[in-house]
Amino acid sequence: MPPIEVGRICVKLRGREAGRKCVIVDIIDANFVLITGPKSITGVKRRRVNINHIEPLDKKVEVRKGASDEEVTRALEEAGLVDFMKEKVKPAPLV
Numbered sequence: 001m002p003p004i005e006v007g008r009i010c011v012k013l014r015g016r017e018a019g020r021k022c023v024i025v026d027i028i029d030a031n032f033v034l035i036t037g038p039k040s041i042t043g044v045k046r047r048r049v050n051i052n053h054i055e056p057l058d059k060k061v062e063v064r065k066g067a068s069d070e071e072v073t074r075a076l077e078e079a080g081l082v083d084f085m086k087e088k089v090k091p092a093p094l095v
């Protein structure tokens with residue numbers, strides 16, 4: 001499994017945004033990270049989530065810790081991942 005790190009693209013597994021992709025913008029502690037969609041691209045609002053509720057993917061964008069939604073959007077556009085981020089994923093069932 002890819003590491004939990006700033007800039008890592010993940011899929012939300014739980015909640016109303018389950019199946020949508022997001023980007024980690026800050027690591028709060030051993031159990032929680034700050035993510036953003038950004039909302040304008042994926043519909044995921046900036047929020048704190050438990051790391052057990054996200055699944056890291058093999059893709060990563062270069063953003064600084066605590067990056068704004070505009071900076072994340074710019075990084076996604078430069079990496080050509082905007083269409084990838086808009087695709088919804090059917091999350092695997094949790095055991």
